[in-house]
Amino acid sequence: MRVAMVPTMGALHEGHLSLVRQAGENADHVVVTIFVNPTQFGPGEDYEEYPRTLDTDVEQCRQTGVSLVFAPGLSEMYGTTGTEAPKHFISFRISKMTDQLCGPFRPAHFEGVLQVVNKLFNIVQPDAAVFGQKDIQQWFLIRQMAGELDMPVEILMGPTRREPDGLAQSSRNVYLTSDERKKAPMLFESLQRIRWQLEGQCHSARSTRAGEAITEPGTPAVSVNPAIISEEINRLDENGFHVEYFSLVTTPDLQPADVIEPGRLYVIATAARLGKTRLIDNVLFTFKDSQTHDA
Ligand code: PAF
16 A cells, blocks of 8 residues: 655645645555644744644545545644744754755755654655645755655655746735735746746757757756846846845756756746745756756
């Protein structure tokens, strides 16, 4: 019997349910965990106000064929009540993979994520676990943890689910005012424009080497024009976003990339505040027959 787990913090939306369906295609039973984990929220972040909708979540899980919902309380996970800080003496130390993207803006966030995911893996003991592409840095970190610590769990990625106007689905979208909601899809539009421009640069580089196979060893990398990213940051800033970062990084180590090497997978990722809402989004990019991953 194969078990797939979908870890969540609740406030389930279509994005989560698509992960549940993907888990169901990979296993006999799906376990959904629902726990708003305090150790991954920094001071001043939205731990208290994070939407909590357990009854609706459980009903949605039931309708989507979930075998078990595990929704522990703080005392079960950390031996504390709501008023005391979680008790733990062991923590993760991450090097390099949190130097970029959300890492510098959310100190200790990913250590808290790895801590709770590790605990949930030990409790549920799944054969596979599905995490969304939207939290791309989290996904690469969890896969790295599972690999380095020889955890017998397969880490799967579910594509980002989007609203019809392109906004990535997120439990935090409920914080957006109606004006902000109208502007929010600009983030994905910027990511797509950068991806198209990178495709264009790679396409021109390829055409200048007519007849040469791009996968041949020694095929030159394409330099990235930094202006394509800075123009999008300016555009977003002018429209009321406060951009925390807008970066092109290598995978799986998540390091800044100023050249595109054929065949390698890159992430173009951004985080921006719109009013009090912090939005994140990303697209994947590979220089390969000018094909890209995801939508
Ligand atoms: O992605 C999330 O919702 C959370 O970071 C996770 C993985 C459930 C850990 O609390």
